[in-house]
Amino acid sequence: MHFDPTVLADYWPLLLQGAWLTIQVSVAAMAIGYAAGIVVALIALMPGWPLRLVTASYVETLRNIPFIILLFVVYYGLPFAGIRLPATLVGTVALALFASAYYAEIVRAAILALPRGQFESARAIGMSPASAMWHVVAPQILRALVPPSTNMTLTMMKESAVLSSITVPELTYQSLVVQGNTFAPFEVFAAVASIYWLIASVIAEASRRLERRVGTAQAESVSRNPIAERYLSLVARRAS
Template sequence: MEQFQLVLQSAWAALPTLLAATRLTLGFALAAMLLGLPLGLLVALARLYAPRPLAALAGLYVSFIRGTPLLVQIFVIYYGLPSVGLVLTPVQGGVLALTLNAGAYLSETIRAAIQSVPRGQREAAYSLGLSPAQTMQAVILPQAARVALPSLGNTLIGLVKDTSLVSVITVVELLRSAQLVIARTFEPFGPYLAAALVYWAISSVLELVQRRLETRLSRSG
């Protein structure tokens, strides 16, 4: 019982430091999501409508990202790119790695959502005189967004957890902050438990927001 109380005390003591680092964790996740969305859209459109060489290149990018661990991608970007003359700060390297990773997964979500829109919607838009670009913007993408919303929300929640991996390149986000606390106190259980609870709290809030958005869209639809 006494040992359990000590764990709770160390977790509580670490909480202010972890909450301060949470801002950087959320910043990484939001930046990767905001940058990854347009990247994913471009890649999805390239795979669906671009000439074959460009479509194949987009497919290769998606295959490589989905087929390699994010941790390896972080190492390649942060430690590998300087060998070819591109030196990035830990924050820049982390954001770039998370963005490229998110863009690949988001492109598959967006591509599937676009393909889910019935062909008749496109044909009806063309019959009204809309161009392909106008049809995509005004007809296809709004409907695809409804379909893609659950997966987009899951991607953002996954990004929050994936930010823990940038701790390996010395970014002081939530997990790295817990490690620094442990280095001072030599008590690992409490700080790691507190970090896990913070990740859980963030994910739970995002899930709640996602469900409310889905409910609102279903009512408006």
């Protein structure tokens, strides 16, 4: 038994096609999931127990169900309700739902980690709610959001392999096709593991660069906004 590189030479376009679809699905699911997660987190922080109960139920339900079960519920539940969508779209929606619960907790935890009263103090010196959230709250939580969000994005990207079970032609599905045609599982899955590793490494490096840029952008945002600068200078004086 020996490693046969001709398997990869013959089928690399199919694996590349699957890898590209994996990236597309992961990016789309991350964008939709993060947007939904921010909304859920902000609703969870609003006063009133009914809102908190609804968001807590949403988050806990999605976090406590294995992704493959959630995928099957969405995939078979939509036709049961009379809605028929392409498998790739269904998989993207299910992946976004799965990620949104975790992104919501990441955003909520980052906001709650801020010292109490910062939003109210910003409002007290004349900032509008939107301006206070954008210029005071957001810059302080962005750097805290990047590492856990990266971990969740990596997890979500790897979970996208489960979409092969509903015939989404992503990387794992295409690797199964190649393995079935060549009967060379080691060569195929060794190559697929390397591709997943490469995608994950690119995401991790992009995250490190983003974290550095967020820190620079935070300082520039404060220097460009006199109200935010005044607020932070007041906070610094009180702390000293």
